[in-house]
Amino acid sequence: MDINNKDIITRPATNTDLPELNEFLQSLVEAERPFDPTLKDGKIFYYDIQDLILDEGTEILVIEVDNEIVGSGYAQIRSGKPFERYELFGYLGFMYVKPEFRGRGLNNLLLNDLKKWILSKGITEVRLQVYSENDAAVRAYEKAGFEKILTTMRCEIN
Known part of the structure; x- marks a missing residue:
């Protein structure tokens, strides 16, 4: 599917978006499970x-393509x-971003809009966490300009 810029809208999330956003969250959890053995089942x-x-200190954005919510992100x-x-x-x-919409710059669009919101609060430092083995992310x-500064390590002991 070709996406024209006029078909793309980034906007603040509302309560009516909750069903889709909760689905996105579970999809995100499932994508992260292979990288994190500490996550509970279910x-x-x-x-x-x-x-x-x-929350006034948080901005959740959704991205729509032809009135379909296809992605999300928050800045806090x-x-x-x-x-x-x-x-x-x-x-x-x-x-x-939904898998069928990846590779089209939508995540970068979300990142840029979230960075603008952070800048509007007078803040210039931006951080995020990503699993180190999630090479694509x-x-x-x-x-997008981020660099690694810390690696979290773990082990189980008996």
Whole structure:
């Protein structure tokens, strides 16, 4: 399917979007399961999407193509640690685009619009988390200007 820019709308999420957004969240969880052995079985809700929609320190955007919601992402204003250079930073999460719409620049469009929202709050530091073994996502974020700064490690002990 060819996508014309006039057919693409990025807008703030509303409560009427909750059914699709909850589906996106479960699709995101399933995509992340192979990278994270600590995730529980069954449905997982990393966060309450409705609470995020209502939170003034968070902006959830959806992307529509021909009136169909095909992607989502959020930006949230978070406090840095006392020893960090930035008192506040923008945190990106819930980055999802339906598989049939990937590779068309929609994730980059969401990233750019979320960065604009963060900038509108007077904040210039932006962070996100991505599984280090998720090569496609790591490459996409590096292409968008992000760089790795920390790796989380784990082990099970008996």
